[in-house]
Amino acid sequence: MESSLKVDLNTLTSIGRSSYIGLLKSTGRQVKVILVKGAEVLPLQEASALRRKLVEELAGKVGLPVPFPVEIQSGPCKFEGSAAWAFVNSYVPGTDLTTIIRRLAPGQDSELVHEIGQATGVSLAVLHSTSQSLAEARHKEDTGSGDQEIFWRKKILTRQELLARRVREASKITALDDREIRRARSLAGAFTNRFGATDHHVADETQGCLIHADLHGGNVIMDTAAPSEARIASFIDDQLSVGDSGYDIASIQNWAFEVMDEQSFTTFIRGLEVGYRSLIPRYTTRNSSLLLYLTDRSLGRLAYYARSSPRWVEPYGSERLIRHLDLLDNIASTATSSDSFTDPFATVRRLAT
Known part of the structure; x- marks a missing residue:
């Protein structure tokens, strides 16, 4: 994957058609990368924005869990020879x-x-x-x-x-x-x-x-x-x-x-x-x-x-x-x-x- 996100998919394990999980070499952080194209991009971008707002809302409520992985970054990339969008989330253990x-x-x-x-x-x-x-x-x-x-x-x-x-x-x-x-x-x-x-x-x-x-x-x-x-x-x-x-x-x-x-x-x-x-x-x-x-x-x-x-x-x-x-x-x-x-x-x- 060619991307400004600088995530090397070769260091991660494929867990689906376009999903990868593993540890970032640079930080040792466990992540999941989801790559999507075309019509799939916008719904996931919207969901990601809503998730960030929810996490901010939950941050002010003491004692409530945050039931989502945290997004590290997202952005455009090349995947399998065509334009795609990558979502990189820190992946919860378990x-x-x-x-x-x-x-x-x-x-x-x-x-x-x-x-x-x-x-x-x-x-x-x-x-x-x-x-x-x-x-x-x-x-x-x-x-x-x-x-x-x-x-x-x-x-x-x-x-x-x-x-x-x-x-x-x-x-x-x-x-x-x-x-x-x-x-x-x-x-x-x-x-x-x-x-x-x-x-x-x-x-x-x-x-x-x-x-x-x-x-x-x-x-x-x-x-x-x-x-x-x-x-x-x-x-x-x-x-x-x-x-x-x-x-x-x-x-x-x-x-x-x-x-x-x-x-x-x-x-x-x-x-x-x-x-x-x-x-x-x-x-x-x-x-x-x-x-x-x-x-x-x-x-x-x-x-x-x-x-x-x-x-x-x-x-x-x-x-x-x-x-x-x-x-x-x-x-x-x-x-x-x-x-x-x-x-x-x-x-x-x-x-x-």
């Missing part, structure tokens, strides 16, 4: 949650699983609770509207319809047999336009905030060797969109449902709830919104493995996609005649166990 959970036997070390969930809940609540003013300003700049919840909901409905179509049209979905693929197609069809007509919004019910927007265990880093009271869940590869906090809460629970056994899943969710409610004690969300977000994430997983060549392969691969079919079945059978506020932690536990 391991992603997916890898941590993968190493545990079913039901093993419930205390650790609870602590992981709790630390994740605290960091998630920090992100949501400290970003409301930033979200309001950002949303008004983008849309000229203060109605953040409806804006976010419409965005997810559009995405869900696209994902459902991809699943319906899939000729194969990695790790699913023909019968399961037919079931996936049927479920995708059942969710087309399912949530679009729900008139649930009442002004000032919820406050928008900045959300991670792609929250799963591969994007949460934690140092399990640190004392439990010092463990911080640090978010990486965030998109920092203005949205509904319930989307992040649904996303991380959706991930846990896929990768964990039932006992670990329940333990993790209880820890997540304890951590989140320690800062946001009376959090509830609309039942229809929670179901929409869970459906979006599950259809997204199925659509991802319907590709001819998925870009990334997680440590657990596609072997547990069947769990998303079970979750979608349970959501589809949930009565929708009336909408109300719900406890998102208890609701997901009920749907998944």
Whole structure:
């Protein structure tokens, strides 16, 4: 990579299509370098600017963790012969949650699983609770509207319809047999336009905030060797969109449902709830919104493995996609005649166990 940033990628380890991690020779500092081109540059620049503002906001709040790596620098560069943009972040020590959970036997070390969930809940609540003013300003700049919840909901409905179509049209979905693929197609069809007509919004019910927007265990880093009271869940590869906090809460629970056994899943969710409610004690969300977000994430997983060549392969691969079919079945059978506020932690536990 040719760049004024003077980062030699040859000294770092490639961890993806255009991501590298390692120690800087000059300082010994652990870093992650992300290189992007074209349309990918602007969203990451905007997310990076929002992250810096959040870190400044958190710096004035004693006792709150900073749940992000710190950006060292960013700028233009040449990558693979064409113009690109590099983001260099100091990388937090630790391991992603997916890898941590993968190493545990079913039901093993419930205390650790609870602590992981709790630390994740605290960091998630920090992100949501400290970003409301930033979200309001950002949303008004983008849309000229203060109605953040409806804006976010419409965005997810559009995405869900696209994902459902991809699943319906899939000729194969990695790790699913023909019968399961037919079931996936049927479920995708059942969710087309399912949530679009729900008139649930009442002004000032919820406050928008900045959300991670792609929250799963591969994007949460934690140092399990640190004392439990010092463990911080640090978010990486965030998109920092203005949205509904319930989307992040649904996303991380959706991930846990896929990768964990039932006992670990329940333990993790209880820890997540304890951590989140320690800062946001009376959090509830609309039942229809929670179901929409869970459906979006599950259809997204199925659509991802319907590709001819998925870009990334997680440590657990596609072997547990069947769990998303079970979750979608349970959501589809949930009565929708009336909408109300719900406890998102208890609701997901009920749907998944």
